[in-house]
Amino acid sequence: MDYTPDSLVSSRFLRKGESVVVSSNERSLLRLLWQNPGIQRSALTGRLDLTQQSIYRIVDTLVDRGMIVLGAPVPGQGRGQPSPTLRLNGEYAYTCGISINPDIIHLYFMDMAGKIVGHDFVALTGQPMAKALDQIRTCMSKLRTRCGLSEEANLGIGVGMMGYNVGGTRFNGPLPLHEWSLIELGPLLMSEFGKPVWIYIGGQTAAVGEAMFGIGRHIRHFAYLFIGYGFGGGLISDGELLLGGNGNAGEFACILEPSEINKRPALKYLINRLQTNGIEISSIDHLRRSFRPDWPGVAEWVDDITPTYNRLINAIWAVFGPQAIVFGGQVPPALAQMLIERTESFELPRYGVPHPPAKLVISELEGDATAIGAAALPLKSLMF
Numbered sequence: 001m002d003y004t005p006d007s008l009v010s011s012r013f014l015r016k017g018e019s020v021v022v023s024s025n026e027r028s029l030l031r032l033l034w035q036n037p038g039i040q041r042s043a044l045t046g047r048l049d050l051t052q053q054s055i056y057r058i059v060d061t062l063v064d065r066g067m068i069v070l071g072a073p074v075p076g077q078g079r080g081q082p083s084p085t086l087r088l089n090g091e092y093a094y095t096c097g098i099s100i101n102p103d104i105i106h107l108y109f110m111d112m113a114g115k116i117v118g119h120d121f122v123a124l125t126g127q128p129m130a131k132a133l134d135q136i137r138t139c140m141s142k143l144r145t146r147c148g149l150s151e152e153a154n155l156g157i158g159v160g161m162m163g164y165n166v167g168g169t170r171f172n173g174p175l176p177l178h179e180w181s182l183i184e185l186g187p188l189l190m191s192e193f194g195k196p197v198w199i200y201i202g203g204q205t206a207a208v209g210e211a212m213f214g215i216g217r218h219i220r221h222f223a224y225l226f227i228g229y230g231f232g233g234g235l236i237s238d239g240e241l242l243l244g245g246n247g248n249a250g251e252f253a254c255i256l257e258p259s260e261i262n263k264r265p266a267l268k269y270l271i272n273r274l275q276t277n278g279i280e281i282s283s284i285d286h287l288r289r290s291f292r293p294d295w296p297g298v299a300e301w302v303d304d305i306t307p308t309y310n311r312l313i314n315a316i317w318a319v320f321g322p323q324a325i326v327f328g329g330q331v332p333p334a335l336a337q338m339l340i341e342r343t344e345s346f347e348l349p350r351y352g353v354p355h356p357p358a359k360l361v362i363s364e365l366e367g368d369a370t371a372i373g374a375a376a377l378p379l380k381s382l383m384f
Helices: 024-035 052-065 129-147 175-181 185-195 201-212 258-263 269-275 284-290 298-319 333-341 370-384
Strands: 068-071 085-089 094-100 104-111 115-124 153-160 164-167 169-171 198-200 222-226 231-237 241-242 324-329 358-363
Touching: 024 052, 024 085, 052 068, 094 201, 094 370, 104 129, 104 370, 115 129, 115 370, 129 185, 153 185, 153 201, 153 370, 164 198, 164 241, 185 198, 198 201, 198 370, 201 241, 201 324, 201 370, 222 258, 258 298, 269 284, 269 298, 284 298, 298 324, 298 333, 324 370, 333 358
Parallel strands: 094 153, 153 198, 222 324, 324 358
Antiparallel strands: 068 085, 094 104, 104 115, 164 169, 222 231, 231 241
16 A cells, blocks of 8 residues: 555644545635735635635634634725734644755754744764664654644654655665665654655755745746755746656756766765865765865866756756756855856757746755755645
8 A cells, every 4th residue: 555644644633524634725725825924814815716705714714723813904905894914823733844865864843834943953974774763753852842842733744865766755865875775764754753754855855945935936937956965856847846757857867878977966076076185074064064166176076067067957958948947955055156157058049049048046045955845745735
């Protein structure tokens, strides 16, 4: 039987007598409030394909359940009785987002309104999986206490796993994550933490985070480059994550020939280059925090990968046609800018008119994008 986390959600969050958290109409209204916090109730009629009577009934139901709260009306808005403003109630529930990287595991707590309420991490380098899981449980418990959260209010857990999907919730990760690879992580983590677990490729969950909290607030179609220990990403179409037929959409490195793999923009190769130039970098996280463009070996490495990088960018342009390409993951912003400056289009414009270009932008998300996006997965799946 396939693992389905939606069916494992606590009954305290479900509609009375049903197996879902919200109805389709309630989901549409909650999604609108996520995108427009503080919108007036009277303004919903023009934004939803529902009658005013239905909208008001849904609002009353969600208020009674504690999922949304009524705010003060906006003064001076038309005649008659002022309409209250509406917001998601962050205190109704929270989620946990976990990113599993070769050297570190990040944990984020996010409330229903999308606010990050707590963050911590567990060092993974050299840790066996069983010990790391024990440390995650301890870290999660301490973080709950520090944030004043109850275990019962945890809606679920999202996980971003570095690697690629090989079926179900099995992933093939890089060598440092060999213990985490080729096993059904969803059921295992659900058993470990006692909560439903949604799990995707790390680059894909980072793309979800960008869609909900970054450039996705303004652009609906973009490709997300996850530049970290390895190289991957995610595709966002009309605001939603594309998984593809086998769950691996956004695995951009598969475009390359085997002989080109070590020329892809993966930070493990940059670290190796820096170490040969006498710059000691202990981890990807260390690289991101300490990066300097003038380090010996940086410009040389960027020059070496530029031909392969440009092939990747042009392939994404041609196949997906995004409005923007976001440089994210664990890449230092200054390094992302160096890549952007070396970007070249291979197109030969017809009649002197090229295809509409994609904007090249650096992610502005603060913190670990994979864990932030992972924390949003239960909310996206169940409510939005």
